[in-house]
Amino acid sequence: GAGVSQSPSNKVTEKGKDVELRCDPISGHTALYWYRQSLGQGLEFLIYFQGNSAPDKSGLPSDRFSAERTGGSVSTLTIQRTQQEDSAVYLCASSPWGGTYEQYFGPGTRLTVT
Amino acid sequence: ILNVEQSPQSLHVQEGDSTNFTCSFPSSNFYALHWYRWETAKSPEALFVMTLNGDEKKKGRISATLNTKEGYSYLYIKGSQPEDSATYLCAFMGYGGSQGNLIFGKGTKLSVKP
Numbered sequence: 286g287a288g289v290s291q292s293p294s295n296k297v298t299e300k301g302k303d304v305e306l307r308c309d310p311i312s313g314h315t316a317l318y319w320y321r322q323s324l325g326q327g328l329e330f331l332i333y334f335q336g337n338s339a340p341d342k343s344g345l346p347s348d349r350f351s352a353e354r355t356g357g358s359v360s361t362l363t364i365q366r367t368q369q370e371d372s373a374v375y376l377c378a379s380s381p382w383g384g385t386y387e388q389y390f391g392p393g394t395r396l397t398v399t
Numbered sequence: 400i401l402n403v404e405q406s407p408q409s410l411h412v413q414e415g416d417s418t419n420f421t422c423s424f425p426s427s428n429f430y431a432l433h434w435y436r437w438e439t440a441k442s443p444e445a446l447f448v449m450t451l452n453g454d455e456k457k458k459g460r461i462s463a464t465l466n467t468k469e470g471y472s473y474l475y476i477k478g479s480q481p482e483d484s485a486t487y488l489c490a491f492m493g494y495g496g497s498q499g500n501l502i503f504g505k506g507t508k509l510s511v512k513p
Contacts, residue, residue, distance in 0.1 A: 289442070318501075327403075328488065328503035341500060376443070385431045387445030387484075388501075 287311065289391035291377050297397045298367055306362045306394045308377030316380045317360050318388060319352060321373040328376065334360065335383050369397045401425050403491045405504035412479050413512050419475045420507040422489030426470035431492040433501060434463055434474055438485040446474075446487075479511040 290309045298304050310317050321329040330344040334354045345351070349368075354360040357372055374395050378388040404423040412418050424432065434446040447456040454468040460477045476483055484510045498513040 312442075320503075327505040328501075330500050330502070333500065343500065372486070376441075385448050385450050387433065387448050388435075388443075389445070390442040392442050 289379055289389050291335075291379055291391040291394050293394060294392065295395045295397075297399060298351075300369060300398055301366055302361065303365045304367055304396065306364075306375050306377075306396070308362070308375070308378070308391060309377030310358065311389055312358075314381055314389070315357070315389035316381075316383045316386070316388075317354055318378045319360070319362050320334070320376045320378065322376065323373040327343045329361070331375075364396075367396075368378075369398050372396055372398045401491065401493065401502050403489060403502050405487075405489060405505040405507050407507060408505070408511070409508040411510045411512065414480060416479050416511075417475070417477045418479055418509065419473050420487065420509075422472045422504055424470050424472070424489070424491040425493065426468060426504075428493040429467040429470075429491075430494045432465060432467075432472050433439070433490040433492070434472070435488045435490070436485045437488055437506070443488060474507075476509070479509070481511045481513050484509055484511045 292307045315336045317334040320328045332352045348375040349365045350363045359365040374393045376393045378389045378390045406421050432449045435443040437443040449465040454465040455457050456463050462475045486506040488506045490503045494503045
């Protein structure tokens with residue numbers, strides 16, 4: 286079956302511009318996660334959606350970052366007024382539920398802020 | 400701040416060698432430990448999700464053990480093959496936090512020479 290998809294695969298933007306990154310999870314998976322990996326760093330948790338519950342936004346690094354998940358499926362991560370330190374690979378993952386279920390990752394979006 | 404440490408950072412072995420690496424995590428409030436393999440230009444792929452102290456899991460030539468009381472997990476690869484070359488990530492989830500909030504280590508990068 287189809288895995289997690291993300292778009293775009295690469296995005297180059299100028300400092301100060303807004304960007305939107307999209308994630309399409311595996312059908313039927315109620316949990317959706319966003320992570321990022323900056324150069325030389327580990328995967329950093331950003332935000333977690335579980336069903337219709339309020340998302341866990343505790344990992345968002347600043348109020349320039351926001352995410353939404355429409356209809357319990359597709360999710361969009363928005364970064365406003367991008368900064369150079371936002372350059373990273375942004376990964377989305379989904380799982381049937383949270384916690385002890387393994388996560389299925391998408392191919393990622395490489396964001397470069399110039 | 401919760402810390403997940405992986406060692407070594409990188410490892411070079413010959414085809415046929417067996418190898419192992421370590422993931423250290425907080426020993427309190429343990430809920431689950433995940434292992435993922437991340438090959439270059441691909442998405443991270445789940446290997447194991449471990450929840451019980453003393454747990455041992457196996458998938459082909461790869462196995463993992465878990466000690467929640469002392470806060471470590473070992474990943475073993477028997478008879479390494481070039482296709483095992485990847486970065487191996489572990490991730491800790493604790494009680495009391497969101498079930499989406501996985502804390503990842505920086506990974507162990509394994510290179511297997513034919």
